[in-house]
Amino acid sequence: MKIRVLGSSAGGGFPQWNCNCRNCNGVRNRTIAAEPRTQSSLAVSVDGVAWLLINASPDILAQLAANPELQPARHARDTGIAAVLLMDAQIDHVTGLLMLREHNAPLPVYATDPVWQDLSTGFPLASILSHYCGVERHVIALDAAPLEIAALPGVRIEALPLSSKAPPYSPHRTAPERGDNIGLLLTSVESGKRAFYAPGLGAVEAHIRDAMRRADLLLVDGTTWTDDEMIRLGLSKKTAADMGHLAQSGRGGMIDVLDALDRPGARKVLIHINNTNPILIDDGPERRTLAQHGIEVARDGMTFEL
Numbered sequence: 001m002k003i004r005v006l007g008s009s010a011g012g013g014f015p016q017w018n019c020n021c022r023n024c025n026g027v028r029n030r031t032i033a034a035e036p037r038t039q040s041s042l043a044v045s046v047d048g049v050a051w052l053l054i055n056a057s058p059d060i061l062a063q064l065a066a067n068p069e070l071q072p073a074r075h076a077r078d079t080g081i082a083a084v085l086l087m088d089a090q091i092d093h094v095t096g097l098l099m100l101r102e103h104n105a106p107l108p109v110y111a112t113d114p115v116w117q118d119l120s121t122g123f124p125l126a127s128i129l130s131h132y133c134g135v136e137r138h139v140i141a142l143d144a145a146p147l148e149i150a151a152l153p154g155v156r157i158e159a160l161p162l163s164s165k166a167p168p169y170s171p172h173r174t175a176p177e178r179g180d181n182i183g184l185l186l187t188s189v190e191s192g193k194r195a196f197y198a199p200g201l202g203a204v205e206a207h208i209r210d211a212m213r214r215a216d217l218l219l220v221d222g223t224t225w226t227d228d229e230m231i232r233l234g235l236s237k238k239t240a241a242d243m244g245h246l247a248q249s250g251r252g253g254m255i256d257v258l259d260a261l262d263r264p265g266a267r268k269v270l271i272h273i274n275n276t277n278p279i280l281i282d283d284g285p286e287r288r289t290l291a292q293h294g295i296e297v298a299r300d301g302m303t304f305e306l
């Protein structure tokens, strides 16, 4: 199983178009050691030809251009994207569906019921796309047997409901529903190796901790370093927790969570990194702290073989 990071940044990207924080300014003007990053998405494949797109980011076109393996060019119109799986209905994870509207058949899309409800109401992508390629919707059932996606044999997918946030436009933003946000445990049938992916993870409940303990690769919420990071920079009124994200530093933060997993050899990688996060600076003190804990920071284009 190959896992390619198409986009490692949180919503807004890095640099964010209108942001002049130290990081955004620094990467734009090349005055800090940091790489630009596109918005949150992964691609998974077994044969390197058919790919499952996990989250369709607004940056999908740039991501496809940067990853020619996903554009095999076998026919006049063609794509390596065999199906799309959505982990929530947030703008950074679904807007890319609009960019895929020229697909020559209904686009296979896997989503939970609450996510599909949001995409049929608050952000009606489902009906918009019906005027273009259309969508072949597949249900991600919770508490069900692992999902096997026809286009991606050899990967078993467990969808785990988790605590994060439905988007601001969700009709039930303030009344969370199970399945608004999911984590994924992906198992390679051939090697038995597992990856756990959760770009939005607000709180680590027991069933999530269990899944994390089973994973050889963890790709988890790296949105902010401190919970009040965006407030202190004067850029937002919301804490990371308000947005459904667990900050890295501090007691009970993501570093503590990752430290407590006792699976030798597991790779721990932060992903969905907000542009304000100091871990984006390659030679900064926060990055050194992460290194001491054996934690890596995802970059666009990073590939894992499991």
Ligand code: MLT
Binding pocket: 010, 011, 012, 090, 091, 092, 093, 200, 243, 244
């Ligand atoms: C989030 O992860 O909290 C959202 O994607 C934020 C956004 O895109 O505005």
Ligand code: MN
Binding pocket: 010, 011, 040, 090, 092, 093, 200, 272
């Ligand atoms: Mn996001």
Ligand code: ZN
Binding pocket: 016, 019, 020, 021, 022, 023, 024, 025, 275, 276
């Ligand atoms: Zn910024």
